[in-house]
Amino acid sequence: MKYVLIVLRIAVALILLQTLWFKFQAHPDSVYIFKKVGLEPYGRIGIGILELIASILILIPKTVWMGALLTVGIIAGAIMMHLTKLGIDVNGDGGTLFYLALITLFLGVVVLWFNRKNLPIVGSRL
Numbered sequence: 157m158k159y160v161l162i163v164l165r166i167a168v169a170l171i172l173l174q175t176l177w178f179k180f181q182a183h184p185d186s187v188y189i190f191k192k193v194g195l196e197p198y199g200r201i202g203i204g205i206l207e208l209i210a211s212i213l214i215l216i217p218k219t220v221w222m223g224a225l226l227t228v229g230i231i232a233g234a235i236m237m238h239l240t241k242l243g244i245d246v247n248g249d250g251g252t253l254f255y256l257a258l259i260t261l262f263l264g265v266v267v268l269w270f271n272r273k274n275l276p277i278v279g280s281r282l
């Protein structure tokens with residue numbers, strides 16, 4: 157199980173890191189998304205920085221819970237934007253971004269669940 161969790165952590169980090177190129181390079185699709193939700197350019201860059209931090213934290217054994225928690229928060233926000241302002245299909249992607257967000261959320265929740273005892277305050281009670 158230990159190695160499965162490592163693979164899941166790496167998968168989450170890779171997904172988050174892969175999207176950074178588009179955010180930090182102001183790819184037209186990324187700019188379109190953040191304009192549509194009213195967060196361009198500061199939201200695009202800020203969320204990119206948060207995703208970078210989450211991807212690093214989730215790979216460090218002592219901070220896995222922080223990375224997973226930050227990932228879940230960021231991706232839950234992305235899914236909410238898809239469901240309220242963007243739609244499932246963004247710029248004709250067939251829902252790829254939305255489904256990738258669902259997968260990332262699921263993986264983040266799994267990683268967080270298996271690291272729940274490391275959560276400050278509540279972890280000792282779980």
